[in-house]
Amino acid sequence: MPGSSLWLLPPSSHPLNLLLTSLISKTNARFNSPYTFLPHVTLTSDIPSSAYSSDPQAWLDELAKNFPPAADVSVQFEKLEVGSIFVKKITVRVRKDGVRGLAETARGVVEAGDGEAEKWAEEAYLPHLSLLYSAIEVSDDELREMERVVEDAGVDLEGKGEMGGWVGGRVVLVETDKKIEEWEPIAVKDF
Secondary structure, three states, X not given: OOOEEEEEEOOOOOHHHHHHHHHHHHHHHHHOOOOOOOOOEEEEEEEOHHHOOOOHHHHXXXXXXXXXXXXXXXXXXXXXXXXXXXXXXXXXXXXXXXXXXXXXXXXXOOOOOOOHHHHHHHHOXXXXXXEEOOOOOOOHHHHHHHHHHHHHOOOOOOOOOXXXXXXXXXXXXXXXXXXXHHXXXXXXXXX
16 A cells, blocks of 8 residues: 555554454454454555655644544444455445534645645545455455344444444554555554
8 A cells, every 4th residue: 555544543442442453363363364453444545755754743742733523423224335445445434514623624745736635535435444454355254243243242343332333533644555565553642
């Protein structure tokens, strides 16, 4: 993946933080995938390292001054999906309206020109939380089984209650142009 990415993670104290980490591990074991990663909703990618190279934390702190209030940022799950893209093989779709403002602010560091980040957020942004990175094919039966596994773990795929998403969270900067095994936050902003 070219450039770095900004991800939205659950608040560290939220029960979904540990539960989603466990689900990613179980999904990896089920589908024989070695790729572990933090549970997150990608806000944007393709951020050039030149944007933050001198001090990633100071860069993220400055960007965060433009973030909407934490109470206005909510991750609300919608459904489980299978995708054709490696990093979107099995995902939980997230309602766009709860994260759009934050994603648009994040995308503003990539898009040049008035209204470009807003246009991207409206037309191209598809918020999701990945459970599996893989090149395998996932059948309809396997998807139904995964829905059962996710729901049995306590996640509400209809976005209801505490286990159907979260409010606020942590924004992290990750150098996603490296190997997946090296995808670790280099800057973190709780809000």
